[in-house]
Amino acid sequence: MAEEKRIPVEKVLADYEMLRTQAEALGQNLELVNQHISEFKRTLESLSEIEKLGEGNEILVPVGVGSFVKAEIKDTSSVILSLGADVAARKSISDAKADLEARVKELEKVREEHSSRLAEVMKNLEAIAPMVEQIISAMQQAQLQRGGAEDVRKPQG
């Protein structure tokens, strides 16, 4: 009987640990995806503003922590856009914006998938949590009892 009970207890604890690890990983991924989305949106805003400006307009170009140098825009029709894997290419601003918008949509889809998976994992964690608490308190009680029994035996040994 005791042997039969031990298996589910181990499984509950293993499941709990696995779900916790999954939740943590999904949370971290979501944070990264959100950061990327914000970055893409900021770039889209900048491109839209540049599109509105005429050539020769003065702008401030960031060169590091809160520091800028004055510059003049020479070209408001195209931009050098990263294609990933350390490669970049000149694209018209409208093409670049379309590319960036497509990537934002992809990332939003990933965010949605991860959010629903995280919600599912959290639901499963909540369902399993009371069982884990019961197991832990039973283990603590058993340990206390064992400790007491050893104390009784010690003087005789």
Next chain:
Amino acid sequence: MEQIPPQLQHQLAQFQQLQQQAEAIATQRLQIELQLKEVTRALEEVQKLGEDAEVYKSVGNLLIKSEKGKVEAELKDRKETLELRINTLKRQEEKVTSRLKELQAKIQEAIRARASRSGGAG
């Protein structure tokens, strides 16, 4: 408390080591798969560009002007290398997994034998 026999201790340690090895290989494979995805995407984008397109390679903080054909060839090369590495890692993963299964069976057998011996003794 009963002592774990040295042979079983050794098998358990080996199992743990193999498990860590399997995890490390899987992590490496995932990282390379991500790189492959990025390279494939960049290659597709480069292939869409016109022949006279202005293409740059990023080196540190700099963007250095290059040529479409050159960049395309480099990306194809990188893609091939990454695919080869993924295949090698997959083979390594299969080997480690089968060794893990073997060892797991041996450990389970040893534990079962001990349990039946101590059950008989008690």
